[in-house]
Amino acid sequence: MSKVELLSNALDYIENNIYEDITADDVAKACYCSKSYLQKIFRYVNYCSIKEYIIKRRLTKAARDLVEDQAVSILDIALKYCYRSPEAFSRAFKQAWQTNPSVFRKEARFTQLYPRQMVPIKNGDDYMSDRKHVDISELYDLFVDRQDCYFVCCDIKSLVPINEISYKAGDLAILEVLKRMEKVAGEDDVVFRIGGDEFVLLTNSKDIAYASNIADRILEMNGQTFAFEEKEIPLNVYAAVTRFSGGVLKYDELFTSLHSKIKECK
Numbered sequence: 001m002s003k004v005e006l007l008s009n010a011l012d013y014i015e016n017n018i019y020e021d022i023t024a025d026d027v028a029k030a031c032y033c034s035k036s037y038l039q040k041i042f043r044y045v046n047y048c049s050i051k052e053y054i055i056k057r058r059l060t061k062a063a064r065d066l067v068e069d070q071a072v073s074i075l076d077i078a079l080k081y082c083y084r085s086p087e088a089f090s091r092a093f094k095q096a097w098q099t100n101p102s103v104f105r106k107e108a109r110f111t112q113l114y115p116r117q118m119v120p121i122k123n124g125d126d127y128m129s130d131r132k133h134v135d136i137s138e139l140y141d142l143f144v145d146r147q148d149c150y151f152v153c154c155d156i157k158s159l160v161p162i163n164e165i166s167y168k169a170g171d172l173a174i175l176e177v178l179k180r181m182e183k184v185a186g187e188d189d190v191v192f193r194i195g196g197d198e199f200v201l202l203t204n205s206k207d208i209a210y211a212s213n214i215a216d217r218i219l220e221m222n223g224q225t226f227a228f229e230e231k232e233i234p235l236n237v238y239a240a241v242t243r244f245s246g247g248v249l250k251y252d253e254l255f256t257s258l259h260s261k262i263k264e265c266k
Contacts, residue, residue, distance in 0.1 A: 003041055021082045154199045240265035
């Protein structure tokens, strides 16, 4: 089995069993390989361990449940994602989202902090790529409805030095960018993540001036810091405005065009 197939199978197994109390051993067993070998490939591509990825995906899905299923109790959501108590769930949730589940339920709009990772197959066994692919296909209907609306694309400047401080600092940087985008977003605008450090705000407007104003307001926050342990780390982003051009909107073409626009603005 190639590395591409192995990694793809691991990601599929995790997603299909996200509501079960699975471990890295279970994932390796399902992929018919040693845990150490799978861990090495997984960490190299996804910059986290299998266990960390499972936790991140669970807490992302849990965040969505909190926002979309207001009638479901926090305890039931905690149990759904294999947490044995609301306290354990709240601790893990706060570590990822920097807020408590009850507060998040009242205030948050963005829920895809850690989208499902996708493996781009290029040539043979080459599973590396110049960008991280994630699954945002569940938003396709929204893309179609707003096909003529503008996107605001953002990318973190120099995330690598922040990750060198700590990957936890990198996670906080990602969350900070999303908070900045949400801060300037309109009521009907939607913020989502399309890669490792690439983000998009889909407006509900066909007015380029509206989208450009949002991009400018995001750029005005460049240089502001976020706290990690006892450090204040400055954070800067690129920002650009674009709109899908073409006939029938195809998901892969849209995904590629958004990444291309981000690359152009650097």
